[in-house]
Amino acid sequence: MPWRGGLSLKDSTSPFGKFIRFLDNRLEEILMVVGFIVFTVLINLQVLNRYVLSFVEIANMTTWTEEVARYIFVWISYIGASYAFKKREQIRVDALIRVLPSNISKALDIANPLIMLFISYFFISGGWNMMSMQMETGQSSPALQIPMWIAYASVPVGFALMCFRIIQNLVIDLKSMTAKEIGLGVALGAIMLAPVYVIGWESSVAVLALYFFVFIFTGMPVAFALGACSIATSIATDAIPLDFFAQTAFTGIDSFPIMAVPFFVAAGIIMGTGGLMKRLLAMADELVGFFPGGLALVTVVTCMFFAAISGSGPATVAAIGTMMIPAMIKQGYHAGFACALVAAAGSIGVIIPPSNPFVIYGVVAEQSISKLFTAGIVPGIMIGLLLCTVSFVISKKNGWRGSKESFSMKGLLTATWNAKLALLVPVIILGGIYGGIMTPTESAAVAAMYGLVVSVFIYKDLNGKDLYDSLVQSGLTSAVVIFLIAMATAFGRLIALEHVAQTVAAFFLSISSSKIVILLLINILLLIVGCVMEALAAIVILTPILLPMVVQLGVDPILFGVIMVVNLAIGFITPPVGVNLFVASGISKVRLEEIIKSVTPFLLAMFVALLLISYVPDISLFLVDWVFNK
Structure with a gap:
């Protein structure tokens, strides 16, 4: 990439060249870290002002801190x-890409970025x-009289930056491709977009469905696929004015709850x-480590705490x-079992709050x-107990002993005291929410600040680099x-305008009008999607698409949220996506096939939990009724 004076970004040793390379490597990182710290401080200040600094007269602090935090966010x-x-x-979604011939896969690596650049223009x-x-x-x-164009500039600037990064990656990919593969990629991109302009579409739903599946299963990032199929539909049918999408890209995420x-x-x-x-971990070891399969039980219990x-x-x-x-492998546990257990127990992380x-x-x-x-509290605990039961039975059958000889109340109390600062986190989050002290977003901000202070200043486990890396990864x-939500907002608007939810509901109800059967069909659909x-x-x-139908059947939308999340949590341990399986394999270097063989009993336990949650609503709702209607 040539630079002034014949220098390039790669080999320039001039101060200006070094500065450009620094911006190229670190610009987004630094802005994310600084931005995160600023809006974390602002939301914590908002809470402090309400309860601690209420005697200080700062006009409209809650209003302006939230406003600034939202725009920075x-x-x-x-x-x-x-x-x-x-x-x-x-x-x-790359399941299809992985099985395609290499030349087709490489061609799609060109076609998709070209389409994304085209869509970014809008x-x-x-x-x-x-x-x-x-x-x-x-x-x-309203609060600080900030010119609104500054806030709205986030959309064109953000997409321009994305285009720059997409082009950078495309240039890198082109270097490893032949002219034939490049030509095929350009041709594929043109073929994929051609129907928008060539065919006289009468049904917006047909265009939306076609491009949704084409973009998703050819490996385009899901967020961009949602935006791309929505814009393609609008170009083909004039369903929505094209300027609407940029507006939605801002308003769709200008939301205080999403900041959680x-x-x-x-x-x-x-x-x-x-x-x-x-x-x-030390506390969980004292609590259950003396049982057969003690380390396995410690793993599940710790996952529940960390969830x-x-x-x-x-x-x-x-x-x-x-x-x-x-630790489990060292103590004689089968490597596949150890990885499968961690992958399954890790799925509890999206069920027990916060989630x-x-x-x-x-x-x-x-x-x-x-x-x-x-x-989510009771279902999460129930799944954890079922996984503990399966672990106990398998461990006893294989003679895997506990990590401790016997239970010690003194040891448990000592370990609990040592873990007190960690145990305070769910108390802060859930206590703040249920006590009416903080909103979920405020409690999340306080928890993040608390974790930062404890890790850096009390335990001193994180140095400056570790903290920076953690905040970059968080961002x-x-x-x-968040980008996925922004793109899904316009997609959802098209679904609503074209009555897609009603069409799907009519299809399901044509099969059966029984709530039991419909819930079973939805569970099967969600498991496949997962x-x-x-x-x-x-x-x-x-x-x-699904919520209006289940509400029509009399299913509580809160219950359906739990059903949906549990279904998709199971997806964390089902191939080919199975992200928890990949994480466990990456950590342990154990082959994925070996982990998949061992995960079956845990999957069966989670299926049992899913059926109970789906057909016994009180498992999820009795605590909701007790907390909010007492």
């Missing part, structure tokens, strides 16, 4: 999405028009990296598996996140999810 989400493209970390153009309108009308924010996601992700990553995790901190399945597997898989999938479902379905968190993980699609993507796509 939107900016950082799009900057993080750009960083995710740079790192190739976007969620995508977001950049629409975003610029939005900014121009805001400048002309002089609109400003990066806070929960950061809390889990920071505490999983530091010494808090070791203290939780009340992280809100993420893969994060739970990574944090627990790093320590427990080698990122519950946050996303709550936003998409417009349901109370607090009620969803409450509804990356969160941005992928095998090929990441959980958060499935939630944002399927909730607008």
Whole structure:
């Protein structure tokens, strides 16, 4: 990539060249970390002002802190999405890509970026028009009178950055391809887009469905696929004005509840990296380590504890598996069993609150996140106990002894005291929510700040580099999810306009009008989807389609949220996607096939739990009724 004076970004030793390379490597990282720290401080300040600093008269603090935090959050989400493209970390369905011939797969690696660049044009153009309108009308924010064009600029700037990163990756990929593969890729891209302009479409649903499946299963990142199929539909049928998409890209994530996601992700990553995790493991060991299969039981119990901190399945597997898989293998457990157990127990991370999938479902379905968190407690504990039972039986059969000789109350009390700061995290989160002290987003922000302070200043487990890396990883993980929500908002609007949910409901009801049968069919559908699609993507796509139907059948939307999340949690341990299986395999270097063979009994236990949750609503709802209706 030539630079002035014949220098290049790679070999330039001039100060200017070094500065450009620094921006290329670190710009998004630094902006994400600074942005995260700023809006974390702002939300914590908001809580402090309400309860601690109420005597200080700061006009409209709650209003302006939330306003500034929201706008920073939107900016950082799009900057993080750009960083995710740079790192190739976007969620995508690649089951089909893996089995295609190499030349076709490489051609799609050209076709998809070209289509993404084409689609980005509409977001950049629409975003610029939005900014121009805001400048002309002089609109400003309610609290601080910030010019609104500054907030709306996040969309065109963010997509421009994404385009830059997509082009960078495309250039790298082209270097390893032949001219024939490049030509095939360009041709495929043109063929995929041609029907939009060539065919006179009468049905918006047909275009939307066609392009949804084409883009998803040819390996385009799911978030971009949702935006691309929505724009393709609008070009072909004029279903929605094209400028609407840029506006939705902003308004779809300009939401205080969605801000809980990066806070929960950061809390889990920071505490999983530091010494808090070791203290939780020590406490779980004292609690159940003396049973046959003690280390296996310790693994499940620790996953349940960590689930009340992280809100993420893969994060739970990574944090627990790093320590427990080698320990179990060293003590004589079968390697495949150890990995399968951690992968299965890690799925509890999205069921026991806080849970990122519950946050996303709550936003998409417009349901109370607090009620969803409450509804997940008993099902999560039940699944944990079932996994413990399966582990105990298998361990006893194989003669895998406990890690301790006997139970010691003194040892348990000591370990619990040592883990007190870690155990306070779920108390802060859930106590703040259920006590009416904080919203879910505020409690998540307080938990993230708490974890940071404890890990850095009290336990001193994290140095500056570790903290920086943790915040970068948090920003990356969160941005992928938030960008997905932004693109799903327009997709959901098209679904609503074209009455897709009603069509799907009519199809299911034509098979049977029995609630039992319909729930069974939906469970089967969700289990299949969970095998090929990441959980958060499935939630944002399927909730607008399935929720109206189950509500029509008399299913509580909170219960359906639990059913959906448990189904998709099972997807964490079912191939070919099975992200928990891949994480466990990556940690242990155990072959994936060996882990899959050992995961079957845990899958069966989770199927039993799913059926109980689906057909015995009180398992999920009795605690909700007790907490919110007492």
